[in-house]
Amino acid sequence: MKTMSNQAANPEGRMPLMDHLRELRNRLIKAILALLVGTVIGWIFFTPVWDFLKEPYCSLPQSKDLNGRTCSLVVNGIFSSFFLRLKIAFIIGMVISSPVWLFQLWAFVAPGLYRRERRWTYVFMGVAIPLFFIGTALAYITVDKGLSIFLGFVPDDVSALITVDHYLGYVLAMLLVFGLTFELPLFVVILNLAGVLSSSRIRRSQRMIIFGIFVFSAVATPSADPFTMLALALPTVVLFEVSAVLAFLNDRRKARRPDPYEGLSDDEISPLELEEIDAELEREEQGRGDRRR
Incomplete structure (x- = not known):
């Protein structure tokens, strides 16, 4: 934390390279300590979390042994x-220490x-x-459906021996794929706000984008079964339409703004609102003063 005298001497909030490295080191140490504490908590509460993760599999009849007793x-x-x-425990620690x-x-x-930029x-x-989290919740609900399709091919007199590593990898892949895919509409909106992607271009490429969503859902889902593919593709298409x-x-809102350069020839001086420019410069100066305090 910088003192008021340091701020007055350094109004732009600049910091030497070594100070940047020291700050990065201190913040990394705090983040790692929080992660270690969260991992210890995850180790203690392993049993209820594991019961929660394996519940989709244990709810299936194929998860029981030949005597039909236990998962x-x-x-x-x-x-x-x-x-x-x-x-x-490490995964739980990452979630707990994420704040x-x-x-x-x-x-x-x-x-x-x-x-x-901070506001955005x-x-x-x-x-x-x-x-x-909505995507991961949908993935958790869908896990048992995809498993039941493939485990349904197991004969009645055969017990399916599924390793814990394979099952955990399948569940985590489902959670990450669904969670990250649900971020797609947000990136569409951000690109539009930044002026990179216009709504007219979105409309022209709408069919290809929807087709790409279905192809991605078929390839990215670990089980690649039709039910899981549709469970991922259909909500993503709805979210994409909302973003469009x-x-x-x-x-349309930006189109309503008057264009200050409309009607000007190439060699004509554009009108400048000096008061608005001064206000903008003052805001930028205040923003630079907030840096690296």
């Missing part, structure tokens, strides 16, 4: 069970951003996180 997953090797517990390491990341980057970052994170509507409304 059975197998491990290969002496140390497999230890590494399974460590892997799940800390996300804040450390933001605190390191934010001083170099202008106020408008807040909006992005406020929409991206719920979309990701938002892009159209944004382009």
Whole structure:
């Protein structure tokens, strides 16, 4: 934290390279400590989390042994069970400590951003996180459907021996694929707000984009069964249509703004609003003063 005298001497909030490296080191240490604490908590609460993760598989009749008694997953090797517990504890630790390491990341980057950039970052994170969790929730609901399709081919007198590593990898892949795919509409809106992708271009490429969503859903889902593909593709198409509507409304709003250069020839001086320019310069100066305090 800089003092008021340092701020007065350095109004732009600039920082030497070594100070940047020290700050990065301190924030990395805090993030790693938070991750270690979260991993310890995940190790303690391994049992309820594992019961939650294996519930989609254990709800299937094919998960029972030949006597129909209990849900059975197998491990290969002496140390497999230890590494399974460590892997799940680490995942829990990342989730639990995410407010800390996300804040450390933001605190390191934010001083170099202008106020408008910070505002858009807040909006992005406020929409991206719920979309990701909605996608993972849908994936969790869908896991047992995809498993039941393929395990349905197992004969009645055969017990399916599925390793814990394979099952955990399948579940985590489903959660990540669904969660990240649900971020696609958000990136469409951001590109439109940045002026990179117009609504007219979206309309022209709409059929190809929808076709690409279905192809991606068929390739990216671990099971690649029709039910899981549709469970991913259909909500993504709906979200894409919502983003296309938002892009159209944004382009129409920008089209209503008067163009200050309309009617001017190439060699004619454009009108300048000096008061607005002075206000903008003053805002930028204040934004630079907020950096690296």
